[in-house]
Amino acid sequence: MTYCVALKLNAGLVFASDSRTNAGVDQIACFKKMRSFVNADDRVIVILSSGNLSITQNAINLLEQHGRHAERRNIWNAETMFDVAQLLGESLREVRKHDSVFLAQSNVDSGANFIVGGQIKGEDMRLFMVYAEGNFIEAGEETPFFQIGETKYGKPIIDRVITPETPLSDAVKCVLVSFDSTMRSNLSVGLPIDLACYTASSLQLGFQQHITQDDPYFSQISRRWSDGLKGVFASLPNPEWLTDIDINSDSSE
Template identity: 55%
Template structure:
């Protein structure tokens, strides 16, 4: 499995992905699932992937080759972020179908999902979730984040904390705790976590950060979070239920 989250908020975009891939519990490996493309000062694009790793990697490889080969349409020259998402969707669908044909298996086995976001100069930042069927949906102010992969454990914290208006620093902490929830509960999600925070209109590639299992900051907020939750719960009034009977 995999766990990736991307947020399109008022003040910027956040991208985060784990690095675990698995085919059964005895076949676990680490792969980076975040790729960045940029034209300094003109566009910054971030891609997160889940699903069939061969398909995901082939899509990224093809996007890069198309740039080097100066093809007519590449992620660095199509007019909008929607066109970038569309490019990825079409490519991913083609590659999965081809693989299914070769293997004579169901195409669903080879499907990948992508979160694609960023900003092109003069345009608003955008975030798309690209389905394995090739089409995509855009994040909105009502639904400002998308998850792909093993998303259930990490969704409640985001649902409760994150709105379009949330400050990047606060949303980022919620994202880290969302990863912590997923990693605790599911072996198929694992450290390190790749993080990227893009500020609206900066049009510069952010520094980003890789967070390992022994990261001091991560350990500290997870511990403080756990004890903070218990304190919060203890402060609430008890439910008026006569359970001492």
């Protein structure tokens, strides 16, 4: 399983992915389910992927390979992030057309999803989600984030905290809490977490962090969040419609 999330805030973009399955190593960036295409001062593009690993890898590799041919529209000369999302969707369609019949013969699902976001000089930051069919949608003011993979356990905290005004530091914390909730409820999502942050209009990829089991900050967040939740929970009042008898029966246990 996979969990990936990306936020589009006024302050910038935050991307995070788990890495419990092996997605192999690529030559452009050091992330497993996260791949970045950076040409500083011109464009920063980050892609998160979930689904069939051969499909997602091949689609991104194809996208990268097409990028070596300057005569065609590619990820390095696309004028907008809209074009980049379209190129990614086309690569995905090409790979699925090539492989899905064979996968289907072994009942293997060739489904795959991407989140792709970033900024190209001349336009604002943008964030897209590409569906398995290659079509895609863009994040707006009302929905400033996308999730793919095992999305539900980690959604409530994002729903509560994230607005376009959220600062990057809070957004990073929120994403880590979201991963913590997901990993507690679904063992197939696990550390390390790959995290990348992009500050609006910088046209540079900001910090990247590979958060492993030993990361003291993540351990601290995880422990303090858990203790804090328990504290808030303990402070909630008892329902008045729980009679004295009910409550007494509790405390005698």
